[in-house]
Amino acid sequence: MNAGExxxxxxxxxAAAATFRRDVALAFRRPGQMLQPVVFFLIVTTxxxxxxxxxxxxxxxxxxxxxxxxxxxxxxxxxESLFRADLEDGTLEQWVISGQPxxxxxxxxxxxxxxxxxxxxxxxxxxxxxxxxVPASAFGTTMLLLGLGTLCLSGLGAAGAALTLGSRRxxxxxxxxxxxxxMPILIFGARGVDLAILGEPTRGPLLLLSALTILTLSLTPxxxxxxxxxxxx
Amino acid sequence: MATWTWFHKLGxxxxxxxxxxxxxxxxxxxxxxCIVYGLFGGLVLAPPDYQQKxxxxxxxxxxxxxxxxxSCYTAMAVAAFVGLVWRMKIAHAAAAALAPVGASFAFVCLxxxxxxxxxxxxxxxxxxxxxxxxxILLFLYLGYMALxxxxxxxxxxxxxxxxxxxxxxxxxxxxxxxxYWWNSLHQGATVMKADRPSMPTEMLVPLLVMFLGFTLFxxxxxxxxxxxxILDRERNARWLQEQLREGA
Numbered sequence: 001m002n003a004g005e006x007x008x009x010x011x012x013x014x015a016a017a018a019t020f021r022r023d024v025a026l027a028f029r030r031p032g033q034m035l036q037p038v039v040f041f042l043i044v045t046t047x048x049x050x051x052x053x054x055x056x057x058x059x060x061x062x063x064x065x066x067x068x069x070x071x072x073x074x075x076x077x078x079x080e081s082l083f084r085a086d087l088e089d090g091t092l093e094q095w096v097i098s099g100q101p102x103x104x105x106x107x108x109x110x111x112x113x114x115x116x117x118x119x120x121x122x123x124x125x126x127x128x129x130x131x132x133x134v135p136a137s138a139f140g141t142t143m144l145l146l147g148l149g150t151l152c153l154s155g156l157g158a159a160g161a162a163l164t165l166g167s168r169r170x171x172x173x174x175x176x177x178x179x180x181x182x183m184p185i186l187i188f189g190a191r192g193v194d195l196a197i198l199g200e201p202t203r204g205p206l207l208l209l210s211a212l213t214i215l216t217l218s219l220t221p222x223x224x225x226x227x228x229x230x231x232x233x
Numbered sequence: 234m235a236t237w238t239w240f241h242k243l244g245x246x247x248x249x250x251x252x253x254x255x256x257x258x259x260x261x262x263x264x265x266x267c268i269v270y271g272l273f274g275g276l277v278l279a280p281p282d283y284q285q286k287x288x289x290x291x292x293x294x295x296x297x298x299x300x301x302x303x304s305c306y307t308a309m310a311v312a313a314f315v316g317l318v319w320r321m322k323i324a325h326a327a328a329a330a331l332a333p334v335g336a337s338f339a340f341v342c343l344x345x346x347x348x349x350x351x352x353x354x355x356x357x358x359x360x361x362x363x364x365x366x367x368x369i370l371l372f373l374y375l376g377y378m379a380l381x382x383x384x385x386x387x388x389x390x391x392x393x394x395x396x397x398x399x400x401x402x403x404x405x406x407x408x409x410x411x412x413y414w415w416n417s418l419h420q421g422a423t424v425m426k427a428d429r430p431s432m433p434t435e436m437l438v439p440l441l442v443m444f445l446g447f448t449l450f451x452x453x454x455x456x457x458x459x460x461x462x463i464l465d466r467e468r469n470a471r472w473l474q475e476q477l478r479e480g481a
Contacts, residue, residue: 163396164393167393176372176375180376219403231389
């Protein structure tokens with residue numbers, strides 16, 4: 001790019017790091033908003049024992065499903081606002097004309113979004129797990145799986161959020177777009193938690209979910225970047 | 234560059250409008266012939282299955298619908314890709330025309346599968362890998378159509394939904410291979426086996442004819458819907474008004 005006299009052009013990674021720091025800092029300025037998905041996660045997972053059965057043996061059978069559906073829905077909540085404010089105040093346009101690769105900026109945003117919305121869910125998982133009679137020995141695997149799964153979801157969700165920029169009824173549409181694509185995450189994640197509760201090896205689902213996460217994070221930034229470009233045309 | 238003129242011509246709405254109009258009747262009548270023959274051969278001539286008796290005959294609708302619901306999605310993604318990369322408006326129109334067709338076939342596949350499952354497995358719905366993937370495919374179609382209708386600006390709708398189609402096409406191989414990944418109630422591949430198909434000829438021929446008939450039917454619907462899309466998109470273009478005045 002055409003850097004001025006005496007200025008050093010910002011490197012790709014430095015620019016991505018700046019975006020990451022800015023996003024995390026902005027999120028920490030509004031702690032209430034940041035905690036909303038976690039509170040939602042706690043409330044949704046409370047609904048299941050109330051509506052099904054408080055018996056611990058039954059709860060243990062269905063707890064992987066409750067954990068994953070709860071986490072999936074909670075992380076959907078935070079997605080809609082992923083690009084909207086930046087579209088309105090022109091930040092996205094600055095991204096495009098900055099000369100930095102847009103996909104890398106999007107990847108930085110995905111990672112920042114996961115740090116402020118995915119990690120709190122992971123941190124809340126033992127609490128929810130304990131209330132659903134998940135044995136403490138399964139907490140570690142559950143948290144690892146949830147961390148991978150929410151990262152994968154942040155990637156898919158970024159593509160969905162970018163695609164629905166400037167459309168009507170964006171939040172419902174976003175769930176319609178993202179949830180079908182997220183089903184493999186749900187399948188592998190819930191299976192892994194199930195195996196961990198039974199005390200069996202969880203290597204298979206862990207590896208599959210890791211592969212899925214790597215694939216998602218390598219492809220969705222490009223899709224989200226081109227969707228951002230389309231929304232600015 | 235002469236080899237590329239056919240490709241460039243595909244970008245011109247009047248040309249495609251004429252071509253689609255010329256081919257549509259051939260596809261339509263061909264589809265009718267194939268489907269009538271295939272249904273007669275499949276429902277009357279073919280012997281009953283030694284295990285499933287007459288219930289297996291629903292395969293003559295179920296399998297072609299499954300094949301088309303998948304191939305429509307692939308075609309849609311290819312059209313979307315062409316539209317995105319070469320900025321070809323006709324390709325976007327084709328993708329828009331394909332989506333409801335594919336969604337209908339996915340629905341037909343699920344409905345016939347459910348009817349088939351009732352006598353064979355004793356249940357209307359089984360959470361088996363292929364059924365579930367087919368259901369997800371239907372959801373993908375619905376999401377695609379919803380995204381398209383949520384944008385007011387036609388170009389933005391075209392390009393956003395094209396990105397979604399390309400993202401979603403990752404799901405198509407998962408559907409195909411899921412039958413090998415998970416053990417399930419669903420019977421394994423019957424037709425597309427590498428060695429010889431495990432089906433007698435008098436059962437297989439009507440099925441292949443049905444595949445051909447459904448494909449021709451899909452092409453007929455595509456031509457008709459594509460012409461309607463072009464009419465809608467080019468309604469203010471001069472060539473269209475001249476064409477309509479001539480009564481062509």
